[in-house]
Amino acid sequence: xxxxxFTKKQVEAEPFRIWNAYVNLLAMEHYxxxxxxxxxxxxxxxxxSEVQNxxxxxxxxxxxxxxxxxxxxxxxxxxxxxQQQVLREAGELWLSRxxxxxxxxxxFCDTALEGEFNVFDSRFHACSPTxxxxxxxxxxxxxxxxxxNCVNKTRSxxxxxxxVRGRKNEVYKMMPKSHxxxxxxxxxxxxxxxxxxxxxxx
Numbered sequence: 465x466x467x468x469x470f471t472k473k474q475v476e477a478e479p480f481r482i483w484n485a486y487v488n489l490l491a492m493e494h495y496x497x498x499x500x501x502x503x504x505x506x507x508x509x510x511x512x513s514e515v516q517n518x519x520x521x522x523x524x525x526x527x528x529x530x531x532x533x534x535x536x537x538x539x540x541x542x543x544x545x546x547q548q549q550v551l552r553e554a555g556e557l558w559l560s561r562x563x564x565x566x567x568x569x570x571x572f573c574d575t576a577l578e579g580e581f582n583v584f585d586s587r588f589h590a591c592s593p594t595x596x597x598x599x600x601x602x603x604x605x606x607x608x609x610x611x612x613n614c615v616n617k618t619r620s621x622x623x624x625x626x627x628v629r630g631r632k633n634e635v636y637k638m639m640p641k642s643h644x645x646x647x648x649x650x651x652x653x654x655x656x657x658x659x660x661x662x663x664x665x666x
Contacts, residue, residue, distance in 0.1 A: 483600075507535040508535070508602075520585055536551055544595055546592065
């Protein structure tokens with residue numbers, strides 16, 4: 465997936481655009497379309513999103529275990545060794561028995577209230593640094609893989625500066641207003657996959 469394009473003028477005027485575009489790319493693009501540098505951040509983003517919104521039970525229920533090993537490796541690549549160990553142990557518990565697929569929201573709530581993964585949720589939230597901090601640091605190290613700097617053009621040379629197009633606003637519409645990106649801050653909580661794809665919790 466090509467980095468999101470910005471002009472120097474845009475970035476200088478509204479620095480928060482960089483973070484918003486980063487979140488947009490991680491949330492909206494499919495894993496198969498991402499580069500080898502972008503994929504670890506994508507996996508960590510969705511692990512963070514699911515756990516922040518519904519705990520490890522929601523993470524496994526929505527995403528399964530197909531990318532569990534890759535996500536554990538991705539956490540290590542981002543320096544999140546605490547969360548890496550938490551997910552490794554939570555994954556072992558998830559895979560320890562056959563689990564029927566949840567069919568209704570009520571069934572999900574009843575099963576979640578059993579608290580099978582509560583200890584892992586508590587350990588996750590006690591980890592330092594947070595995954596948002598790890599994602600920010602990863603962006604700083606690999607900015608050129610996510611953000612493309614474009615040369616400013618005058619209108620006579622080819623029109624207005626390029627913009628991030630497509631589904632950008634869809635990500636933020638799914639967030640509570642209190643978590644939507646703002647010029648003065650960043651979002652700490654991300655939209656869930658179930659909300660994006662119409663899952664059980666959508």
